[in-house]
Every structure is written in C-alpha cells, then in structure tokens.
C-alpha cells in the first residue's frame with residue numbers, strides 16, 4: 001500500500017548531493033549496459049538527472065524490455081510502473097523500485113477483493129456481456145483479473161481507442177480504477193452521460209444503472225488531478241489572456257471541458273514543443289513535469305495551473321539517497337519487485353491486447 005513499507009536497505013545519511021551523484025555515476029559506470037535506470041516524467045530533476053530514459057510508464061517498460069543486455073532495470077516512479085516493467089521484462093532481467101513505499105493512491109483504490117465483489121454483482125445483473133478495462137495505474141493483480149476475462153489495459157493516451165474496441169464488441173465495459181479518465185474517454189467517444197453509471201466500491205453499490213448503461217465507472221481517482229478546478233482555469237485565463245490551457249484526462253470532466261485540450265504526459269510535452277514561440281501554456285498536471293517543461297521550452301511561457309496543489313507525494317519519495325541505496329544493494333535484491341507467477345500471464349495478456357490495438 002502507498003507509503004507504508006520501510007526499505008530493508010538504508011539510504012546514506014548526511015551526504016551532499018554531489019557526493020551522492022558521484023557514487024551513482026561510479027556504479028553506473030561499473031555496470032555499464034547491465035543497468036538501465038528509468039525515470040517517470042513526474043520525478044524530480046535531481047532524479048531525472050541520473051536516469052537513462054525518461055517517459056511515461058508504458059513507454060519506459062517497453063523500452064527497458066527491449067534492452068536485453070540490461071540485467072537490472074531500476075524504475076524511478078511508483079509501484080504499479082515497476083510491476084508493469086517486471087511483467088514485460090525478459091527472463092534474465094530484474095526490476096527494482098528504489099522506494100518500496102512509493103505507491104499510487106489511485107491504484108490502491110481498486111482492491112482485488114472489491115473488484116471480485118463488483119464483478120459478481122455486475123455479472124448477476126447483466127450476464128456475461130461484460131468486459132473489464134483497466135488503466136495501467138492499477139496493480140498487477142487487477143491487470144491479471146482483466147486479462148483473464150478477455151479485457152485490456154489502457155493508458156491515458158489510448159483510453160479512447162481501447163474503450164472503443166471494448167464497446168464495439170457489444171459488451172458493457174467496467175472501466176477502472178479512474179472514474180474521470182473513463183468518463184472523459186466515453187464522453188469523447190460520443191456516449192451520453194446517461195450511458196455511464198458508477199460502481200461505489202465502498203460499500204459496494206451500483207449507482208445510476210439503467211438498461212442503457214454501457215460503461216460502469218469504478219469510483220477511483222487521482223488525488224492530484226482531481227483537485228484542479230474550473231475556477232483555476234478561469235483565474236489562469238484572467239491572469240494570462242490568450243493562454244492555452246491543457247490538462248491531464250485524470251481531471252474531472254468539467255475541468256477537461258473548460259480547458260483547450262487534454263492529454264497524457266507525452267501529449268502535453270508534444271503540445272508544449274508544438275506551440276509557437278511566445279505562447280503561454282498553462283498545464284494541469286504534476287508539478288515536476290510542468291517545471292521541467294518551463295525550463296526546456298525557454299521561448300514560451302509554461303505555467304502550472306495550480307502550483308501548490310500539483311505535487312504527487314508518492315512520486316516525490318524517490319531521491320538521490322534512495323536511488324544510490326538501491327543501486328548499491330542490487331545484488332542483494334534491494335527494491336526487487338516480484339509479481340506473483342499466477343498474475344504475470346493474465347496481466348501480460350491485458351497489456352498485450354492494448355499494445356496490439358495501439
């Protein structure tokens with residue numbers, strides 16, 4: 001669970017960043033191509049400065065799996081990302097998460113036992129005309145549940161495509177764990193609000209279901225993106241007339257509708273690069289990515305939509321000390337991520353269905 005576990009190895013205390021960086025550089029030099037360090041876009045600059053590849057979770061996992069000389073994959077991110085890398089990794093590769101307590105509250109909102117209860121109830125109501133689709137921000141066990149039932153994973157970039165594939169089969173779709181990504185994808189595809197209903201995971205209750213319900217949304221959310229408001233966008237437009245506002249599709253529908261565009265981290269980066277010099281881009285997503293874009297796109301102004309509400313505490317857990325401790329303990333299994341064998345095949349099926357579609 002997010003934030004609970006303590007590392008079995010200890011980050012060094014009292015060392016200056018320059019000393020930590022020097023020791024990390026020596027270890028990277030010693031291991032050469034046997035080591036690849038991945039950094040999600042939401043990681044701090046200090047960590048991103050030490051990684052070999054930066055990207056979203058799926059892109060990083062796929063690229064690491066292709067680097068067959070890399071025996072050790074160190075994933076600077078949160079647990080579900082490292083699990084995805086482990087599921088896609090080759091047999092000789094081990095995946096390590098420097099901070100075992102770096103979880104994702106949204107992923108934790110879809111507990112496998114709650115999912116089984118939900119599935120049983122939906123199946124009793126609608127028979128076997130159901131297909132599960134899970135956002136990659138979910139545990140390996142949830143992915144495996146979906147994969148075994150013919151369902152697929154999706155990312156924020158391809159959620160619409162995967163949802164369309166599922167609906168085209170004439171099935172009702174259980175979309176989890178992010179109710180906002182699911183609603184945004186469904187409404188963008190042209191579904192009416194009345195065709196969506198909600199599974200309230202506690203106490204386990206279906207709300208708003210009708211015969212015409214086509215997408216059942218799990219009631220999870222990202223605590224960072226759910227906090228952006230229409231008022232934030234109004235303030236940004238008033239302070240920066242003519243600005244472009246882009247938000248992540250984990251934001252509530254009313255925020256996505258008030259913005260000029262919505263998109264995944266990679267799509268936000270592409271938009272920042274595409275805009276002409278002199279543009280002002282206001283971005284509603286995690287603060288580390290927004291600040292980095294602001295520095296990298298120096299001929300434009302890139303601003304956070306709500307700076308003080310944009311930080312993900314789980315992403316911030318990884319730092320130079322925990323990265324160094326993980327690297328020094330690789331051979332002793334520091335931060336080793338183990339996905340139970342019984343879950344790997346089903347989870348891989350869910351991921352591979354998505355990759356075939358996209």
Ligand code: SF4
Nearest residue numbers: 104105106222224312
């Ligand atoms: S930003 Fe949101 S979805 Fe991403 S890791 Fe943090 S809590 Fe989870």
